[in-house]
Amino acid sequence: MSELKVTVLVENTVGISVGLLSEWGLSMLLDFGDERILFDTGEQGSLLANAQAMGIDLKQINRVVLSHGHYDHTGGLLKFLQLHGSVPIYAHAELFVDHYGCGVHGQGNKYLGVPFRQELLESVGAEFHWCRQPLELRPGLWLSGEVPRRTAFERVDERLIQIRQGHTVQDSVPDDFSLFFVSQQGLIILLGCAHAGLVNIVEYAKQVTGEQRVRALIGGTHLGPASKEQQEKTVEYLKSLNLSCLAPNHCTGPAMSSRLASEFPHQFAWANAGHTLEF
Numbered sequence: 001m002s003e004l005k006v007t008v009l010v011e012n013t014v015g016i017s018v019g020l021l022s023e024w025g026l027s028m029l030l031d032f033g034d035e036r037i038l039f040d041t042g043e044q045g046s047l048l049a050n051a052q053a054m055g056i057d058l059k060q061i062n063r064v065v066l067s068h069g070h071y072d073h074t075g076g077l078l079k080f081l082q083l084h085g086s087v088p089i090y091a092h093a094e095l096f097v098d099h100y101g102c103g104v105h106g107q108g109n110k111y112l113g114v115p116f117r118q119e120l121l122e123s124v125g126a127e128f129h130w131c132r133q134p135l136e137l138r139p140g141l142w143l144s145g146e147v148p149r150r151t152a153f154e155r156v157d158e159r160l161i162q163i164r165q166g167h168t169v170q171d172s173v174p175d176d177f178s179l180f181f182v183s184q185q186g187l188i189i190l191l192g193c194a195h196a197g198l199v200n201i202v203e204y205a206k207q208v209t210g211e212q213r214v215r216a217l218i219g220g221t222h223l224g225p226a227s228k229e230q231q232e233k234t235v236e237y238l239k240s241l242n243l244s245c246l247a248p249n250h251c252t253g254p255a256m257s258s259r260l261a262s263e264f265p266h267q268f269a270w271a272n273a274g275h276t277l278e279f
């Protein structure tokens, strides 16, 4: 029996041929054997059809964790709740802050936040547990809490903004959470969009858990839209980690994913919709 099985329910692309749907977003199922945790819900609710196509019963999910309040990680939540009913949901206290994007797809200010009101989600079973500090969800599994931004080269995406009292300010996405699992062979780190910076997140995972060995990185790295400097310094950092699994997806983008696949030929794993990683 494995310690953890990660199944990608929703991703920008589809990885296996059983009739899955793709959408811009991310949703992953973490199966610990005695508990199933849903990490993010994708954008439009394709997690329902994809789970069914893969023979996964979403009603068996015990808890939900939301990585941050962007629409492409929270947009499937309403349909999931309508299927599942009451469920504890762990997220940052400012999940519902007004996230915007400026100049995304050449458009003006575009709302990128949670596409539902908190009251609507609660009326169909959402039981929110708000946090800002690291929280041990089960033995060895940590919700990161707010990740300190320490590196100089990891800058937040300039297109991300908030509008406060009519003024546009940079959105550092303080609600960006990751999951840290201390497995027998080191840390397995699950990322939503890594808006806090991949290196910041990995270093904080070591600090929070006390485990220095990093075994696997899975999820959105946001390296696709990052500066050349950030991309290069992050690749150098990843080379120092002695990873056994590197499974970037979502906002890593195809160009950066291809680069990482060639830089880490023995560690790289695809993590598109339908793919499963077992540890």
Ligand SMILES: [Fe+2]
Pocket (backbone or CB within 6 Å): 025, 070, 072, 073, 192, 193, 220, 250, 251
């Ligand atoms: Fe995202």
Ligand SMILES: [Fe+2]
Pocket (backbone or CB within 6 Å): 068, 070, 193, 195
């Ligand atoms: Fe995001």
